[in-house]
Amino acid sequence: MASCPNCYKPMHAQTLDVQLTSHAVDVDACPDCRLLWFDQWESTRLAPRAVLTLFQFIGGATGQSPTPLASRFNCMRCQNALEFTRDRQRTTAFTYWRCSLGHGRLISFNQFLREKNFIRAPSPAELARLRETVKQISCSQCGAPIDLAADSGCSHCGAPIALVDPEGVAKAIRELNSPRSDAQVTGADATRQALSDAQIEALFDRERMRERADHNDLLVVGMRAVSxxxxxxxxxx
Ligand SMILES: [Zn+2]
Ligand SMILES: [Zn+2]
Ligand SMILES: [Zn+2]
Structure with a gap:
Protein backbone atom coordinates (compact mmCIF):
# COMPACT_ATOMS: atom_id res chain seq x y z
CA MET A 1 0.00 0.00 0.00
CA ALA A 2 1.21 3.49 -0.85
CA SER A 3 2.16 5.74 2.04
CA CYS A 4 1.75 9.53 2.12
CA PRO A 5 4.99 11.40 1.17
CA ASN A 6 4.23 13.96 3.92
CA CYS A 7 3.01 11.99 6.99
CA TYR A 8 3.95 8.42 5.86
CA LYS A 9 0.53 7.00 6.85
CA PRO A 10 -1.23 4.70 4.33
CA MET A 11 -3.10 6.63 1.62
CA HIS A 12 -6.72 5.98 0.53
CA ALA A 13 -6.96 4.68 -3.05
CA GLN A 14 -9.74 6.04 -5.30
CA THR A 15 -10.33 4.35 -8.66
CA LEU A 16 -11.35 6.83 -11.38
CA ASP A 17 -12.03 6.77 -15.12
CA VAL A 18 -9.59 8.54 -17.44
CA GLN A 19 -10.85 10.50 -20.44
CA LEU A 20 -10.44 9.29 -24.05
CA THR A 21 -9.67 5.72 -22.99
CA SER A 22 -11.50 3.00 -21.16
CA HIS A 23 -8.76 2.94 -18.54
CA ALA A 24 -9.42 3.20 -14.85
CA VAL A 25 -6.75 4.96 -12.80
CA ASP A 26 -5.92 4.81 -9.10
CA VAL A 27 -5.52 8.09 -7.27
CA ASP A 28 -4.06 8.00 -3.76
CA ALA A 29 -5.31 10.52 -1.23
CA CYS A 30 -4.23 11.64 2.26
CA PRO A 31 -7.11 13.64 3.82
CA ASP A 32 -4.97 14.61 6.86
CA CYS A 33 -2.33 16.31 4.69
CA ARG A 34 -4.86 17.26 1.96
CA LEU A 35 -2.74 15.67 -0.77
CA LEU A 36 -3.47 13.63 -3.92
CA TRP A 37 -1.02 11.42 -5.80
CA PHE A 38 -1.66 10.65 -9.50
CA ASP A 39 0.29 7.73 -10.97
CA GLN A 40 1.53 8.58 -14.51
CA TRP A 41 -1.86 9.77 -15.75
CA GLU A 42 -2.16 13.49 -15.42
CA SER A 43 -5.11 14.96 -13.57
CA THR A 44 -5.84 17.05 -16.70
CA ARG A 45 -7.03 13.89 -18.47
CA LEU A 46 -9.67 12.86 -15.93
CA ALA A 47 -13.24 12.46 -17.26
CA PRO A 48 -15.88 14.88 -15.81
CA ARG A 49 -17.39 12.11 -13.68
CA ALA A 50 -13.95 11.30 -12.22
CA VAL A 51 -13.27 14.98 -11.46
CA LEU A 52 -16.65 15.31 -9.70
CA THR A 53 -16.09 12.06 -7.82
CA LEU A 54 -12.79 13.47 -6.50
CA PHE A 55 -14.52 16.75 -5.65
CA GLN A 56 -17.10 14.82 -3.64
CA PHE A 57 -14.37 12.74 -1.97
CA ILE A 58 -12.43 15.88 -0.94
CA GLY A 59 -15.61 17.50 0.43
CA GLY A 60 -16.43 14.45 2.52
CA ALA A 61 -12.93 13.52 3.67
CA THR A 62 -11.36 16.84 4.62
CA GLY A 63 -10.99 17.22 8.39
CA GLN A 64 -10.73 20.50 10.29
CA SER A 65 -6.97 20.86 10.87
CA PRO A 66 -4.56 20.17 8.02
CA THR A 67 -1.20 18.50 8.85
CA PRO A 68 1.54 21.05 7.95
CA LEU A 69 3.34 20.22 4.71
CA ALA A 70 7.09 19.57 4.47
CA SER A 71 9.07 21.69 1.99
CA ARG A 72 10.36 18.65 0.07
CA PHE A 73 8.84 15.28 -0.89
CA ASN A 74 10.13 12.05 -2.40
CA CYS A 75 8.52 10.07 -5.23
CA MET A 76 6.33 7.22 -3.96
CA ARG A 77 7.85 4.86 -6.58
CA CYS A 78 11.56 5.72 -6.97
CA GLN A 79 12.20 7.83 -3.83
CA ASN A 80 13.87 10.59 -5.90
CA ALA A 81 13.11 14.16 -4.79
CA LEU A 82 9.95 15.52 -6.45
CA GLU A 83 10.31 18.74 -8.47
CA PHE A 84 8.11 21.71 -7.52
CA THR A 85 6.28 22.70 -10.72
CA ARG A 86 4.24 25.74 -11.76
CA ASP A 87 1.69 24.90 -14.45
CA ARG A 88 -1.09 26.69 -16.29
CA GLN A 89 -4.23 25.52 -18.03
CA ARG A 90 -5.81 28.30 -20.09
CA THR A 91 -5.88 31.20 -17.58
CA THR A 92 -5.67 29.07 -14.44
CA ALA A 93 -2.27 28.83 -12.69
CA PHE A 94 -1.61 25.97 -10.26
CA THR A 95 1.32 24.12 -8.71
CA TYR A 96 2.28 20.53 -7.88
CA TRP A 97 5.36 18.34 -7.29
CA ARG A 98 6.33 15.84 -9.98
CA CYS A 99 8.75 12.95 -10.45
CA SER A 100 11.29 13.71 -13.19
CA LEU A 101 11.19 10.03 -14.20
CA GLY A 102 7.45 10.30 -14.88
CA HIS A 103 6.14 8.16 -12.03
CA GLY A 104 3.47 10.67 -11.12
CA ARG A 105 2.63 13.90 -9.38
CA LEU A 106 1.63 15.08 -5.93
CA ILE A 107 -0.93 17.90 -5.71
CA SER A 108 -2.68 19.53 -2.76
CA PHE A 109 -6.49 19.42 -2.55
CA ASN A 110 -6.52 23.23 -2.94
CA GLN A 111 -4.35 23.24 -6.06
CA PHE A 112 -6.37 20.41 -7.61
CA LEU A 113 -9.59 22.39 -6.99
CA ARG A 114 -7.87 25.46 -8.48
CA GLU A 115 -6.76 23.50 -11.57
CA LYS A 116 -10.36 22.39 -12.16
CA ASN A 117 -11.78 25.92 -11.62
CA PHE A 118 -13.73 24.72 -8.59
CA ILE A 119 -12.59 27.54 -6.28
CA ARG A 120 -12.55 31.34 -6.57
CA ALA A 121 -11.84 34.43 -4.45
CA PRO A 122 -14.81 35.79 -2.46
CA SER A 123 -16.65 38.70 -4.16
CA PRO A 124 -16.34 42.14 -2.45
CA ALA A 125 -19.93 41.72 -1.17
CA GLU A 126 -19.18 38.25 0.25
CA LEU A 127 -15.98 39.51 1.85
CA ALA A 128 -17.82 42.42 3.49
CA ARG A 129 -20.47 40.05 4.87
CA LEU A 130 -17.79 37.62 6.11
CA ARG A 131 -15.92 40.48 7.85
CA GLU A 132 -19.13 41.42 9.64
CA THR A 133 -20.19 37.95 10.73
CA VAL A 134 -17.24 35.53 10.86
CA LYS A 135 -14.31 37.90 11.58
CA GLN A 136 -11.63 35.21 12.00
CA ILE A 137 -11.21 32.21 9.71
CA SER A 138 -8.53 29.54 9.40
CA CYS A 139 -6.37 29.05 6.31
CA SER A 140 -7.48 26.04 4.26
CA GLN A 141 -3.87 25.38 3.24
CA CYS A 142 -1.98 25.53 6.56
CA GLY A 143 -4.64 26.02 9.27
CA ALA A 144 -3.21 29.32 10.55
CA PRO A 145 -5.76 31.94 11.70
CA ILE A 146 -6.63 34.76 9.27
CA ASP A 147 -8.06 37.99 10.68
CA LEU A 148 -10.53 39.13 8.01
CA ALA A 149 -10.46 42.74 9.24
CA ALA A 150 -6.72 43.04 8.59
CA ASP A 151 -5.79 40.41 5.98
CA SER A 152 -7.05 39.30 2.57
CA GLY A 153 -4.97 36.09 2.62
CA CYS A 154 -2.91 33.90 4.94
CA SER A 155 0.04 35.82 6.40
CA HIS A 156 1.69 32.49 7.34
CA CYS A 157 1.72 30.56 4.02
CA GLY A 158 0.48 33.18 1.54
CA ALA A 159 -2.60 31.20 0.39
CA PRO A 160 -5.46 33.47 -0.76
CA ILE A 161 -8.95 33.21 0.80
CA ALA A 162 -10.94 30.81 -1.37
CA LEU A 163 -14.57 29.71 -1.65
CA VAL A 164 -16.18 27.00 -3.78
CA ASP A 165 -17.04 28.35 -7.27
CA PRO A 166 -20.61 27.13 -7.99
CA GLU A 167 -20.17 28.22 -11.64
CA GLY A 168 -17.21 25.86 -12.14
CA VAL A 169 -18.89 22.94 -10.39
CA ALA A 170 -22.15 23.44 -12.36
CA LYS A 171 -20.11 23.47 -15.59
CA ALA A 172 -18.55 20.09 -14.73
CA ILE A 173 -21.99 18.66 -13.92
CA ARG A 174 -23.23 19.99 -17.30
CA GLU A 175 -20.38 18.11 -19.01
CA LEU A 176 -21.78 14.83 -17.68
CA ASN A 177 -24.60 15.34 -20.19
CA SER A 178 -24.02 14.99 -23.91
CA PRO A 179 -25.38 16.06 -26.29
CA ARG A 180 -26.68 19.21 -24.67
CA SER A 181 -30.30 20.27 -25.00
CA ASP A 182 -31.98 23.61 -24.14
CA ALA A 183 -33.65 21.97 -21.17
CA GLN A 184 -30.22 20.97 -19.80
CA VAL A 185 -28.83 24.50 -20.24
CA THR A 186 -31.79 25.86 -18.24
CA GLY A 187 -31.21 23.06 -15.75
CA ALA A 188 -27.57 24.16 -15.40
CA ASP A 189 -28.67 27.60 -14.14
CA ALA A 190 -30.83 25.89 -11.54
CA THR A 191 -27.87 23.65 -10.62
CA ARG A 192 -25.55 26.63 -10.17
CA GLN A 193 -28.17 28.40 -8.03
CA ALA A 194 -28.67 25.30 -5.85
CA LEU A 195 -24.90 24.90 -5.33
CA SER A 196 -24.51 28.61 -4.60
CA ASP A 197 -27.40 28.59 -2.07
CA ALA A 198 -25.97 25.51 -0.31
CA GLN A 199 -22.59 27.23 0.13
CA ILE A 200 -24.04 30.58 1.33
CA GLU A 201 -26.31 28.80 3.80
CA ALA A 202 -23.36 26.82 5.21
CA LEU A 203 -21.01 29.83 5.38
CA PHE A 204 -23.45 32.01 7.29
CA ASP A 205 -24.93 29.31 9.51
CA ARG A 206 -25.13 30.98 12.93
CA GLU A 207 -24.97 27.72 14.90
CA ARG A 208 -21.76 26.71 13.15
CA MET A 209 -20.20 30.11 13.80
CA ARG A 210 -20.94 29.85 17.50
CA GLU A 211 -19.51 26.33 17.74
CA ARG A 212 -16.37 26.99 15.74
CA ALA A 213 -15.61 30.62 16.43
CA ASP A 214 -11.87 29.95 16.64
CA HIS A 215 -11.63 27.47 13.79
CA ASN A 216 -13.40 28.49 10.61
CA ASP A 217 -12.11 26.95 7.41
CA LEU A 218 -14.48 28.49 4.84
CA LEU A 219 -13.36 26.23 1.99
CA VAL A 220 -13.99 23.08 4.07
CA VAL A 221 -17.42 24.38 5.15
CA GLY A 222 -18.39 25.20 1.54
CA MET A 223 -16.91 21.99 0.11
CA ARG A 224 -18.88 19.88 2.58
CA ALA A 225 -22.19 21.58 1.70
CA VAL A 226 -21.64 21.58 -2.08
CA SER A 227 -20.15 18.09 -2.31
ZN1 LIG B 1 -0.40 12.47 4.86
ZN1 LIG C 1 9.71 8.51 -9.39
ZN1 LIG D 1 -1.89 29.43 5.34
Whole structure:
Protein backbone atom coordinates (compact mmCIF):
# COMPACT_ATOMS: atom_id res chain seq x y z
CA MET A 1 0.00 0.00 0.00
CA ALA A 2 1.21 3.49 -0.85
CA SER A 3 2.16 5.74 2.04
CA CYS A 4 1.75 9.53 2.12
CA PRO A 5 4.99 11.40 1.17
CA ASN A 6 4.23 13.96 3.92
CA CYS A 7 3.01 11.99 6.99
CA TYR A 8 3.95 8.42 5.86
CA LYS A 9 0.53 7.00 6.85
CA PRO A 10 -1.23 4.70 4.33
CA MET A 11 -3.10 6.63 1.62
CA HIS A 12 -6.72 5.98 0.53
CA ALA A 13 -6.96 4.68 -3.05
CA GLN A 14 -9.74 6.04 -5.30
CA THR A 15 -10.33 4.35 -8.66
CA LEU A 16 -11.35 6.83 -11.38
CA ASP A 17 -12.03 6.77 -15.12
CA VAL A 18 -9.59 8.54 -17.44
CA GLN A 19 -10.85 10.50 -20.44
CA LEU A 20 -10.44 9.29 -24.05
CA THR A 21 -9.67 5.72 -22.99
CA SER A 22 -11.50 3.00 -21.16
CA HIS A 23 -8.76 2.94 -18.54
CA ALA A 24 -9.42 3.20 -14.85
CA VAL A 25 -6.75 4.96 -12.80
CA ASP A 26 -5.92 4.81 -9.10
CA VAL A 27 -5.52 8.09 -7.27
CA ASP A 28 -4.06 8.00 -3.76
CA ALA A 29 -5.31 10.52 -1.23
CA CYS A 30 -4.23 11.64 2.26
CA PRO A 31 -7.11 13.64 3.82
CA ASP A 32 -4.97 14.61 6.86
CA CYS A 33 -2.33 16.31 4.69
CA ARG A 34 -4.86 17.26 1.96
CA LEU A 35 -2.74 15.67 -0.77
CA LEU A 36 -3.47 13.63 -3.92
CA TRP A 37 -1.02 11.42 -5.80
CA PHE A 38 -1.66 10.65 -9.50
CA ASP A 39 0.29 7.73 -10.97
CA GLN A 40 1.53 8.58 -14.51
CA TRP A 41 -1.86 9.77 -15.75
CA GLU A 42 -2.16 13.49 -15.42
CA SER A 43 -5.11 14.96 -13.57
CA THR A 44 -5.84 17.05 -16.70
CA ARG A 45 -7.03 13.89 -18.47
CA LEU A 46 -9.67 12.86 -15.93
CA ALA A 47 -13.24 12.46 -17.26
CA PRO A 48 -15.88 14.88 -15.81
CA ARG A 49 -17.39 12.11 -13.68
CA ALA A 50 -13.95 11.30 -12.22
CA VAL A 51 -13.27 14.98 -11.46
CA LEU A 52 -16.65 15.31 -9.70
CA THR A 53 -16.09 12.06 -7.82
CA LEU A 54 -12.79 13.47 -6.50
CA PHE A 55 -14.52 16.75 -5.65
CA GLN A 56 -17.10 14.82 -3.64
CA PHE A 57 -14.37 12.74 -1.97
CA ILE A 58 -12.43 15.88 -0.94
CA GLY A 59 -15.61 17.50 0.43
CA GLY A 60 -16.43 14.45 2.52
CA ALA A 61 -12.93 13.52 3.67
CA THR A 62 -11.36 16.84 4.62
CA GLY A 63 -10.99 17.22 8.39
CA GLN A 64 -10.73 20.50 10.29
CA SER A 65 -6.97 20.86 10.87
CA PRO A 66 -4.56 20.17 8.02
CA THR A 67 -1.20 18.50 8.85
CA PRO A 68 1.54 21.05 7.95
CA LEU A 69 3.34 20.22 4.71
CA ALA A 70 7.09 19.57 4.47
CA SER A 71 9.07 21.69 1.99
CA ARG A 72 10.36 18.65 0.07
CA PHE A 73 8.84 15.28 -0.89
CA ASN A 74 10.13 12.05 -2.40
CA CYS A 75 8.52 10.07 -5.23
CA MET A 76 6.33 7.22 -3.96
CA ARG A 77 7.85 4.86 -6.58
CA CYS A 78 11.56 5.72 -6.97
CA GLN A 79 12.20 7.83 -3.83
CA ASN A 80 13.87 10.59 -5.90
CA ALA A 81 13.11 14.16 -4.79
CA LEU A 82 9.95 15.52 -6.45
CA GLU A 83 10.31 18.74 -8.47
CA PHE A 84 8.11 21.71 -7.52
CA THR A 85 6.28 22.70 -10.72
CA ARG A 86 4.24 25.74 -11.76
CA ASP A 87 1.69 24.90 -14.45
CA ARG A 88 -1.09 26.69 -16.29
CA GLN A 89 -4.23 25.52 -18.03
CA ARG A 90 -5.81 28.30 -20.09
CA THR A 91 -5.88 31.20 -17.58
CA THR A 92 -5.67 29.07 -14.44
CA ALA A 93 -2.27 28.83 -12.69
CA PHE A 94 -1.61 25.97 -10.26
CA THR A 95 1.32 24.12 -8.71
CA TYR A 96 2.28 20.53 -7.88
CA TRP A 97 5.36 18.34 -7.29
CA ARG A 98 6.33 15.84 -9.98
CA CYS A 99 8.75 12.95 -10.45
CA SER A 100 11.29 13.71 -13.19
CA LEU A 101 11.19 10.03 -14.20
CA GLY A 102 7.45 10.30 -14.88
CA HIS A 103 6.14 8.16 -12.03
CA GLY A 104 3.47 10.67 -11.12
CA ARG A 105 2.63 13.90 -9.38
CA LEU A 106 1.63 15.08 -5.93
CA ILE A 107 -0.93 17.90 -5.71
CA SER A 108 -2.68 19.53 -2.76
CA PHE A 109 -6.49 19.42 -2.55
CA ASN A 110 -6.52 23.23 -2.94
CA GLN A 111 -4.35 23.24 -6.06
CA PHE A 112 -6.37 20.41 -7.61
CA LEU A 113 -9.59 22.39 -6.99
CA ARG A 114 -7.87 25.46 -8.48
CA GLU A 115 -6.76 23.50 -11.57
CA LYS A 116 -10.36 22.39 -12.16
CA ASN A 117 -11.78 25.92 -11.62
CA PHE A 118 -13.73 24.72 -8.59
CA ILE A 119 -12.59 27.54 -6.28
CA ARG A 120 -12.55 31.34 -6.57
CA ALA A 121 -11.84 34.43 -4.45
CA PRO A 122 -14.81 35.79 -2.46
CA SER A 123 -16.65 38.70 -4.16
CA PRO A 124 -16.34 42.14 -2.45
CA ALA A 125 -19.93 41.72 -1.17
CA GLU A 126 -19.18 38.25 0.25
CA LEU A 127 -15.98 39.51 1.85
CA ALA A 128 -17.82 42.42 3.49
CA ARG A 129 -20.47 40.05 4.87
CA LEU A 130 -17.79 37.62 6.11
CA ARG A 131 -15.92 40.48 7.85
CA GLU A 132 -19.13 41.42 9.64
CA THR A 133 -20.19 37.95 10.73
CA VAL A 134 -17.24 35.53 10.86
CA LYS A 135 -14.31 37.90 11.58
CA GLN A 136 -11.63 35.21 12.00
CA ILE A 137 -11.21 32.21 9.71
CA SER A 138 -8.53 29.54 9.40
CA CYS A 139 -6.37 29.05 6.31
CA SER A 140 -7.48 26.04 4.26
CA GLN A 141 -3.87 25.38 3.24
CA CYS A 142 -1.98 25.53 6.56
CA GLY A 143 -4.64 26.02 9.27
CA ALA A 144 -3.21 29.32 10.55
CA PRO A 145 -5.76 31.94 11.70
CA ILE A 146 -6.63 34.76 9.27
CA ASP A 147 -8.06 37.99 10.68
CA LEU A 148 -10.53 39.13 8.01
CA ALA A 149 -10.46 42.74 9.24
CA ALA A 150 -6.72 43.04 8.59
CA ASP A 151 -5.79 40.41 5.98
CA SER A 152 -7.05 39.30 2.57
CA GLY A 153 -4.97 36.09 2.62
CA CYS A 154 -2.91 33.90 4.94
CA SER A 155 0.04 35.82 6.40
CA HIS A 156 1.69 32.49 7.34
CA CYS A 157 1.72 30.56 4.02
CA GLY A 158 0.48 33.18 1.54
CA ALA A 159 -2.60 31.20 0.39
CA PRO A 160 -5.46 33.47 -0.76
CA ILE A 161 -8.95 33.21 0.80
CA ALA A 162 -10.94 30.81 -1.37
CA LEU A 163 -14.57 29.71 -1.65
CA VAL A 164 -16.18 27.00 -3.78
CA ASP A 165 -17.04 28.35 -7.27
CA PRO A 166 -20.61 27.13 -7.99
CA GLU A 167 -20.17 28.22 -11.64
CA GLY A 168 -17.21 25.86 -12.14
CA VAL A 169 -18.89 22.94 -10.39
CA ALA A 170 -22.15 23.44 -12.36
CA LYS A 171 -20.11 23.47 -15.59
CA ALA A 172 -18.55 20.09 -14.73
CA ILE A 173 -21.99 18.66 -13.92
CA ARG A 174 -23.23 19.99 -17.30
CA GLU A 175 -20.38 18.11 -19.01
CA LEU A 176 -21.78 14.83 -17.68
CA ASN A 177 -24.60 15.34 -20.19
CA SER A 178 -24.02 14.99 -23.91
CA PRO A 179 -25.38 16.06 -26.29
CA ARG A 180 -26.68 19.21 -24.67
CA SER A 181 -30.30 20.27 -25.00
CA ASP A 182 -31.98 23.61 -24.14
CA ALA A 183 -33.65 21.97 -21.17
CA GLN A 184 -30.22 20.97 -19.80
CA VAL A 185 -28.83 24.50 -20.24
CA THR A 186 -31.79 25.86 -18.24
CA GLY A 187 -31.21 23.06 -15.75
CA ALA A 188 -27.57 24.16 -15.40
CA ASP A 189 -28.67 27.60 -14.14
CA ALA A 190 -30.83 25.89 -11.54
CA THR A 191 -27.87 23.65 -10.62
CA ARG A 192 -25.55 26.63 -10.17
CA GLN A 193 -28.17 28.40 -8.03
CA ALA A 194 -28.67 25.30 -5.85
CA LEU A 195 -24.90 24.90 -5.33
CA SER A 196 -24.51 28.61 -4.60
CA ASP A 197 -27.40 28.59 -2.07
CA ALA A 198 -25.97 25.51 -0.31
CA GLN A 199 -22.59 27.23 0.13
CA ILE A 200 -24.04 30.58 1.33
CA GLU A 201 -26.31 28.80 3.80
CA ALA A 202 -23.36 26.82 5.21
CA LEU A 203 -21.01 29.83 5.38
CA PHE A 204 -23.45 32.01 7.29
CA ASP A 205 -24.93 29.31 9.51
CA ARG A 206 -25.13 30.98 12.93
CA GLU A 207 -24.97 27.72 14.90
CA ARG A 208 -21.76 26.71 13.15
CA MET A 209 -20.20 30.11 13.80
CA ARG A 210 -20.94 29.85 17.50
CA GLU A 211 -19.51 26.33 17.74
CA ARG A 212 -16.37 26.99 15.74
CA ALA A 213 -15.61 30.62 16.43
CA ASP A 214 -11.87 29.95 16.64
CA HIS A 215 -11.63 27.47 13.79
CA ASN A 216 -13.40 28.49 10.61
CA ASP A 217 -12.11 26.95 7.41
CA LEU A 218 -14.48 28.49 4.84
CA LEU A 219 -13.36 26.23 1.99
CA VAL A 220 -13.99 23.08 4.07
CA VAL A 221 -17.42 24.38 5.15
CA GLY A 222 -18.39 25.20 1.54
CA MET A 223 -16.91 21.99 0.11
CA ARG A 224 -18.88 19.88 2.58
CA ALA A 225 -22.19 21.58 1.70
CA VAL A 226 -21.64 21.58 -2.08
CA SER A 227 -20.15 18.09 -2.31
CA UNK A 228 -23.28 16.60 -0.70
CA UNK A 229 -25.27 17.99 -3.65
CA UNK A 230 -22.65 16.81 -6.16
CA UNK A 231 -23.04 13.29 -4.75
CA UNK A 232 -26.79 13.47 -5.42
CA UNK A 233 -26.14 14.60 -9.04
CA UNK A 234 -23.67 11.76 -9.64
CA UNK A 235 -26.20 9.21 -8.39
CA UNK A 236 -28.94 10.61 -10.65
CA UNK A 237 -26.91 10.46 -13.90
ZN1 LIG B 1 -0.40 12.47 4.86
ZN1 LIG C 1 9.71 8.51 -9.39
ZN1 LIG D 1 -1.89 29.43 5.34
Missing amino acids: ALVGAFLLSR
